[in-house]
Amino acid sequence: MIKLINIVNGNIVLIDLETPWVEKYRPQNFSDIVSQSIAIENIKDFITSNNMPHMIFTGPAGTGKTSTALIIAKEAIKSENYYINVLELNASDTVRMEYVRTVIKDFVNQNVMVGSNTVKFILLDEADNIPNQVQQALRRIIEKSSNDVKFILLCNYINKIIDPIISRCAVFRFVKLSKEKIIERLKLIIKKEGIKISPKKASEFYETLFFISEGDLRKAINTLQMAVALELIDNLDLAEILKISGFLDNNTFNKLILTIKEHNLNHAKDLIESIENLDSRNLIRQIINELPSLNINPSAYANLISFIGEIDYRISQGSDEQIQITALIAKLIRYSEG
Ligand SMILES: Nc1ncnc2c1ncn2[C@@H]1O[C@H](COP(=O)(O)OP(=O)(O)OP(=O)(O)O)[C@@H](O)[C@H]1O
Ligand SMILES: [Mg+2]
Structure with a gap:
């Protein structure tokens, strides 16, 4: 080691x-999960009420969704039976319709439940990446499954889950920490x-x-x-x-901010060109953090924010990063009163 x-x-x-x-340091029980108190309290109530619904955990990355799902399964199922009664799948497994039809259906229908009162869980990670048609097949399996089979779907974007599935599940929203x-x-x-x-x-x-x-x-x-x-x-x-981590170090970043305050677009351009491995969306986050010091003309503020959103979107769609960042700097120079 x-x-x-x-x-x-x-x-x-x-x-x-x-x-x-x-x-x-993955949380091993509910008390290890930080934040998310609303979701966790409701989930605990459902578990103790013996009336657990199918569930969807939705929210940003790294906020405890998978950890919570694993804790639920672990608490409900004795450890020696865990691998028989829990099916953990990732969207990449379930992209194919065949897989959903055979593997999930077989798991739902098989009667090898060990112990009395045991529940079976199907944990579907990254469920928002499952194609719509496959979600339709999944929906029918969820509908037909007996009361002792519980689905837990995990996703970042709930709007990518089809309505008929959402309406059959209790939705818990996880928030950024x-x-x-x-x-x-x-x-x-x-x-x-x-x-x-x-x-x-x-x-x-x-x-x-x-x-x-x-x-x-x-x-x-x-x-x-x-x-x-x-x-x-x-x-x-x-x-x-x-x-x-893909951000500009403070020294270089401060130089860039200075070029904006001094209204020197040429220097700014040279600086941007000299940055190795520019991660432009991270740079935009750094710039947003620094806006208060740039003394932006108040009447232009709303306009600027919406421009930043547009630049971020263009980059996410594959536009040239240097051109977009330079355009943003030009706009900042225009609106900054130094
Ligand atoms: N609320 C939390 N409390 C304690 N630890 C957490 C929490 N959220 C995340 N972590 C830590 O981050 C790691 C990843 O968390 P987890 O896999 O549960 O995130 P996730 O919400 O499923 O993210 P993704 O959407 O990327 O799948 C955990 O192993 C744990 O160390
Ligand atoms: Mg996860």
Whole structure:
């Protein structure tokens, strides 16, 4: 197992780098799930009421949907029977109609239930990527399944699930995690792994990890582990942490902001061209964060925000990133009063 040796208060601590920390620290029971209290309370009520519906968990990435589904299945089914009574599938498995017809149908219909009162679960991850026609087939299986078979569908975008499925399920919405919750969880991992964070830079470090994460705890934990593996923690090299996460380091970013304040489009263009591996959508997030310092003309503010949305959309559709970012900078220069 790969370990990183770290010295904390004179003691040698071995940091585990081989196991992905998102798995190592995957919540094992409901009390480990942070935030999501509304969804979790309702889910617990359903479970204890012995009247569990089919369920859809929807919401942004890394907010605890898969973890919650696994906890439900684990709590309802004794461990030795888990693999007989739980079918975990990903949308990529279920894209083919044949697969849904045979594998899911067989699982639903088979009578090898072990133990009395046992429920069978079908966990469908990334259900929003299942083609509509296949969802129709799925809907018929859900309709016909007996009371002891429960479907749990997980998705980021519920509008991609067909209405007849939605109306047969209880929908639980998972939300992005707040800064406090993300930092709380990161601190727990840092403590358990015996990592030492210099108190002077700690708050800036956590702010940076939260900014990178966008409320996605998986991303926050992965960035932390990557920073430890690349030995960026001792000096808390925030510029490098931002860089490996696809953001501009503060130094370059501040230079770019200065070109806007000085209304110097040529410098801005040169700077943008000099950036290796430009991740333009991340850069847009950094720029939005910095808008208050740009002194934007109030009458142009709404216009600017809608322009930023348009640029982000164009890039998502494959437009040339440099051209789009340069257009955005030109607009910022126009509206910034320095
Ligand atoms: N609410 C949460 N409480 C505690 N840990 C969480 C929470 N959300 C995410 N995590 C952490 O992030 C990891 C990924 O979470 P999970 O797989 O449940 O996310 P998800 O919502 O299913 O994301 P996706 O939409 O990308 O599938 C977990 O292993 C856990 O370490
Ligand atoms: Mg998931």
